[in-house]
Amino acid sequence: MRTARAxxxxxxxxxxxxxxxxxxxxxxxxxxxxxxxxxxxxxxVMQNINVVIVNPLFMTLFMGGLVAGLAAVVTNWRSDDPAVRYWAIAGFVCYVVMFGITSGANVPLNDKLAAAGDPAQIADLAAVRAQFEGPWVAWNIARAIVNVGALGGFALALLRFRRTADRAA
Known part of the structure; x- marks a missing residue:
């Protein structure tokens, strides 16, 4: 079980x-x-990025983070050090928030940009860009910050786990 937790x-x-x-x-x-x-x-370019990023590798990493985060919480629920559980929960909550921002803000903006159609056929490109760029950038920064929080939570859980393992050895 210790190996699975780690x-x-x-x-x-x-x-x-x-x-x-x-x-x-x-x-x-x-x-x-x-x-x-x-x-x-x-x-x-943004329309092209939004198409190519939905690929098996990205989806595996992105969705896998949810699964791995939940698994980290579940497998470490009864840790010898409660801080391992708390940091894993913090990391998972941050990852879920990032996932929510992506699903609730960035993806709908991407879909709206795609629906605008071929840039060569868009009558007012400046307006399409203005409706997309500012909000997308702001939400991307928010999700990046929250995702760094997830990284920090999981990393601290891992460090505490290692300390507990060292003490037990």
Whole structure:
């Protein structure tokens, strides 16, 4: 059981880190780079990113974070150190909040941008961009911050788990 408890914490930590890195990377490089682009380039690139990101690897990592986080909470529920459980719960709650932001804010904005159609056929690209860019960037920053919280929660649970294991050895 100790191996399963450790494995779920490691997996939850890694998956939270990967998704936090993705969203943070958008916040500090992709979106600032696109901010410098024309309306046509911005809309076209974001539409393309929103299509290609829904791939098996991303979905496995993104959804796997939920599963691994829940597994980390369940397997560590009766930890010798209650702090392991509390930090795992904190990490999982943060991951769920990030998932909610993504599902409730970013994805609907992505869908609305896709529904605008071919950038070459959009009459007012500046308006389409303005309705998308500001809110999407703000929600992306929020989910990146919360996802870093998930990473921190799982990492602290893992550190406490390790200390408890060292004391038991």
């Amino acid at each position: 494995a779920t914490l490691v997996l939850a930590t890694v998956l939270a880190g990967l998704t936090a890195g993705l969203f943070a990377g958008f916040a500090y490089s992709v979106m600032p780079g696109l901010r410098r682009s024309s309306d046509t380039a911005f809309v076209e």
